[in-house]
Amino acid sequence: MKNTLLALNEKAKPLGVWVADLCFPPRCSGCGVITDAVHGFCVNCFDAIDFISAPQCDCCGLPFESDLGADALCASCMQTRPPYTAARAAFHYNDASRALITRFKYNDSTQSLPAYVALLRRAGGALMQDCQVIIPVPLHRKRLIRRRYNQAALLAYGLARACDKPVLPDGLIRVRHTTPQVELARSARLENVKGAFRVNHRYAAYLKGQSVVLIDDVMTTGATIHACSMILMQAGAARVIVLTLARSVRD
Numbered sequence: 001m002k003n004t005l006l007a008l009n010e011k012a013k014p015l016g017v018w019v020a021d022l023c024f025p026p027r028c029s030g031c032g033v034i035t036d037a038v039h040g041f042c043v044n045c046f047d048a049i050d051f052i053s054a055p056q057c058d059c060c061g062l063p064f065e066s067d068l069g070a071d072a073l074c075a076s077c078m079q080t081r082p083p084y085t086a087a088r089a090a091f092h093y094n095d096a097s098r099a100l101i102t103r104f105k106y107n108d109s110t111q112s113l114p115a116y117v118a119l120l121r122r123a124g125g126a127l128m129q130d131c132q133v134i135i136p137v138p139l140h141r142k143r144l145i146r147r148r149y150n151q152a153a154l155l156a157y158g159l160a161r162a163c164d165k166p167v168l169p170d171g172l173i174r175v176r177h178t179t180p181q182v183e184l185a186r187s188a189r190l191e192n193v194k195g196a197f198r199v200n201h202r203y204a205a206y207l208k209g210q211s212v213v214l215i216d217d218v219m220t221t222g223a224t225i226h227a228c229s230m231i232l233m234q235a236g237a238a239r240v241i242v243l244t245l246a247r248s249v250r251d
């Protein structure tokens with residue numbers, strides 16, 4: 001798969017792009033070094049990314065060691081089906097990808113957006129085909145001011161442009177400021193996001209019966225994704241497909 005992804009970056013470049021590359025050389029979307037891969041990653045960053053691919057849980061996308069069949073579910077989804085229809089992530093959330101995500105999250109790395117959007121599209125695959133609208137997990141306004149932009153919204157915009165679907169950046173609203181999930185123990189995370197989101201009343205009628213793509217950068221315990229999906233389903237969405245760049249994989 002890595003070869004295919006690398007090949008995507010090595011298509012013949014038009015003359016104008018060669019000239020632009022000389023003036024503004026393309027940089028690695030991971031570490032920022034100058035690289036010849038347009039909107040891609042340098043070899044070091046690319047090798048460090050642990051991509052997720054089939055076989056995986058048909059619902060939450062958890063990768064399996066062996067192929068258990070197309071509709072196979074992990075133990076957790078078999079026990080309690082999550083509120084979303086399916087979730088997929090491009091790569092494992094580990095030390096290497098944490099550095100990439102942090103860079104994307106806290107720096108103005110909008111130039112790396114096309115590379116990440118391409119990974120999201122690849123992770124979503126056929127699941128995205130019948131989806132009608134893209135909605136990002138919202139940030140609270142306080143945090144938005146500090147970070148300057150919501151990386152989930154940025155991904156949602158990029159994805160919407162790439163696959164020509166509408167995006168509702170304010171489709172979901174974070175009604176209260178929550179402690180960053182990374183600072184909490186697993187058990188406290190569900191409690192932390194309880195009642196933290198609602199559907200924007202402006203779109204309440206529009207969302208009924210829609211297939212929604214919900215976007216976030218990372219899925220760790222899944223508490224935030226769980227809460228947002230539940231709100232969308234309660235609002236009458238027909239399906240919620242979750243796409244994230246990275247996800248934690250339980251042992």
Ligand SMILES: [Zn+2]
Pocket residue numbers: 028029030031032033041042043044045046
């Ligand atoms: Zn790099």
Ligand SMILES: [Zn+2]
Pocket residue numbers: 057058059060061062073074075076077078
């Ligand atoms: Zn699962």
